Amino acid sequence: MRTFPGAAYDLGYHVVWCPKYRRPVLGGRVQTRLEELIHAExxxxxxxxxxxxxxxDLVHLFVKPHPENSPSYVAGQFKGFTSRHLRAEFPHLRSQLPTLWSRSYFVATVGAVSAETVQRSIETQDERAPKGSGRA
Incomplete structure (x- = not known):
């Protein structure tokens, strides 16, 4: 669990994306630099x-971001930052592909509590409410 003023959070995103046309261009020095850039970002x-x-031909990332950053923002930041730097540092990527990354990506939230636990907690809220709390 992490905190910042006014909030405590434990968010995790599983983000997956691939190069344009699923081309296998992320090997060797490109792969090493990509991983460095992801950690830096x-x-x-x-x-x-x-x-x-x-x-x-694929990147899998499990990241715990700041809660102000939406899943789409996180995916976009990693893809944009890495594309800009990799294409500048490795000219062959510019000549092989019109853009480094496919426009699509997959993102799923990952947390310490399962969806079933959250659903059960919400559905049984009335049963757990203190007597006299005004809840019907």
């Missing part, structure tokens, strides 16, 4: 990388 925005797996 997370640190810049107060996020924590829990797990990272890069393959020649």
């Amino acid at each position: 997370a640190g810049e925005h107060g996020g924590e990388i829990v797990a990272l797996e890069t393959m020649p």
